Amino acid sequence: METIKYRNYILRNYTDIPQLSSLSKDEKEAIEVVGQVLPFKSNNYVVEQLINWNNVPEDPIFTLTFPRKEMLPKNHYSQVKKLLYADDEPGLKKKVNEIRMELNPNPAGQSYNVPALDGIRLHGIQHKYRETVLFFPSQGQTCHAYCTFCFRWPQFIGMNELKFAMKEAGLLHKYLLTHTKVTDVLFTGGDPLTAKANIISAYIEPLLTKEFSHIRNIRIGSKTLSYWPYRFLTDKDADDLLRLFEKVKKAGKHLAFQAHFNHPAELSTDAVKQAVERIQNTGAQIRTQSPLLRHINDDHVIWGDMWKEQVAQGMIPYYMFIARDTGSKAFFEVSLEKAWNIFRKAYRSVSGVCRTVRGPSMSADPGKIQIMGITEVRGEKVFVLRFLQCRNPDLVDIPFFAAYDKKATWFDELKPAFGEKYFFYQKNNQLKKNEKNTDIIF
Numbered sequence: 548m549e550t551i552k553y554r555n556y557i558l559r560n561y562t563d564i565p566q567l568s569s570l571s572k573d574e575k576e577a578i579e580v581v582g583q584v585l586p587f588k589s590n591n592y593v594v595e596q597l598i599n600w601n602n603v604p605e606d607p608i609f610t611l612t613f614p615r616k617e618m619l620p621k622n623h624y625s626q627v628k629k630l631l632y633a634d635d636e637p638g639l640k641k642k643v644n645e646i647r648m649e650l651n652p653n654p655a656g657q658s659y660n661v662p663a664l665d666g667i668r669l670h671g672i673q674h675k676y677r678e679t680v681l682f683f684p685s686q687g688q689t690c691h692a693y694c695t696f697c698f699r700w701p702q703f704i705g706m707n708e709l710k711f712a713m714k715e716a717g718l719l720h721k722y723l724l725t726h727t728k729v730t731d732v733l734f735t736g737g738d739p740l741t742a743k744a745n746i747i748s749a750y751i752e753p754l755l756t757k758e759f760s761h762i763r764n765i766r767i768g769s770k771t772l773s774y775w776p777y778r779f780l781t782d783k784d785a786d787d788l789l790r791l792f793e794k795v796k797k798a799g800k801h802l803a804f805q806a807h808f809n810h811p812a813e814l815s816t817d818a819v820k821q822a823v824e825r826i827q828n829t830g831a832q833i834r835t836q837s838p839l840l841r842h843i844n845d846d847h848v849i850w851g852d853m854w855k856e857q858v859a860q861g862m863i864p865y866y867m868f869i870a871r872d873t874g875s876k877a878f879f880e881v882s883l884e885k886a887w888n889i890f891r892k893a894y895r896s897v898s899g900v901c902r903t904v905r906g907p908s909m910s911a912d913p914g915k916i917q918i919m920g921i922t923e924v925r926g927e928k929v930f931v932l933r934f935l936q937c938r939n940p941d942l943v944d945i946p947f948f949a950a951y952d953k954k955a956t957w958f959d960e961l962k963p964a965f966g967e968k969y970f971f972y973q974k975n976n977q978l979k980k981n982e983k984n985t986d987i988i989f
């Protein structure tokens with residue numbers, strides 16, 4: 548395959564993109580204004596091969612990486628615009644930081660998930676579920692392009708107090724040695740595959756030794772297949788990265804590649820198809836996931852097509868998420884009822900091999916909560932829910948109920964059904980020792 552040089556576009560140079568000449572003055576202004584608050588980055592592969600410029604600004608992949616005016620509340624937009632064009636740099640910086648703090652920068656109690664070792668808080672680790680540790684390598688806290696809906700946007704804006712990251716492989720390994728119930732390590736970000744292969748290797752290879760026999764699954768969460776598939780084809784260390792995946796397999800462990808695809812367009816190029824095949828040839832398995840996003844994929848046909856194409860390429864559909872309550876959520880959100888309807892219509896349109904997917908699921912404070920349906924119990928219309936994951940593993944898979952709410956878009960907006968004061972997991976916690984829902988209890 549021909550080598551293509553990676554070129555990224557950020558606020559400083561985005562006007563170099565020739566295709567932008569088709570945008571209106573207001574659309575260009577929106578990139579400048581919204582881009583002050585939420586991170587912006589795209590690249591030549593996304594611009595040239597994924598976006599259909601005849602369909603801009605509605606094009607789903609354009610909306611996926613380019614800021615649009617409606618992604619900020621009106622008052623925030625006009626405040627930032629005024630300061631930006633007044634060249635008031637200190638005023639702009641102050642206002643932008645205030646707005647960012649209003650946008651719920653670290654949703655779902657993520658800061659509660661940061662554990663400590665020997666009295667030191669490990670700011671590059673999250674340990675929410677007993678079996679799985681998330682690791683945020685410092686060198687992978689960027690992405691090949693930024694998604695406009697990203698729930699990890701504080702990783703990219705230079706506010707270090709909001710960021711999860713660390714580079715000390717030794718601390719990760721020490722933590723894992725003292726937590727032998729952990730079976731899975733998930734490398735996440737940002738996108739850990741923006742780091743060089745030798746850096747990733749320094750974290751992963753020690754986990755292949757006997758000392759870490761309890762670690763069964765090495766998971767990598769990445770959107771690189773979608774935003775820069777050449778990472779697995781022609782980048783200088785592409786082969787080194789794939790050799791590392793092979794080593795994981797040879798060590799008797801599972802390399803689970805969690806690929807992030809939001810739309811079938813991302814699965815359509817020759818480059819992504821070849822990259823998928825090269826990864827699969829190492830023995831790794833690719834599971835796919837995405838949030839449900841208005842303006843991008845809020846249509847059951849899109850999801851059905853996406854799952855079918857993923858399976859045709861040998862991937863395993865894994866999760867449909869509800870977009871988290873942070874950043875530009877108001878632009879992307881759909882009601883929980885609509886999310887469930889889209890999921891089930893898509894689910895029933897595909898064959899059993901695609902029905903490995905779970906959802907729609909909310910990664911909320913107490914755990915991953917799946918909407919199983921809407922029904923009537925004792926004359927009351929309710930949401931039927933269950934934990935797919937929970938801080939307290941004993942509570943996984945027990946159905947529970949929330950009062951039906953037509954407008955709700957996130958779990959926090961729901962109330963227990965049948966006039967109850969608490970959800971069942973809250974009662975459990977209170978019986979134990981008045982713990983907060985966000986406490987890690989294992």
Ligand code: SF4
Nearest residue numbers: 690693694697737770
């Ligand atoms: S690839 Fe993931 S971490 Fe990176 S911007 Fe998109 S959603 Fe955020």
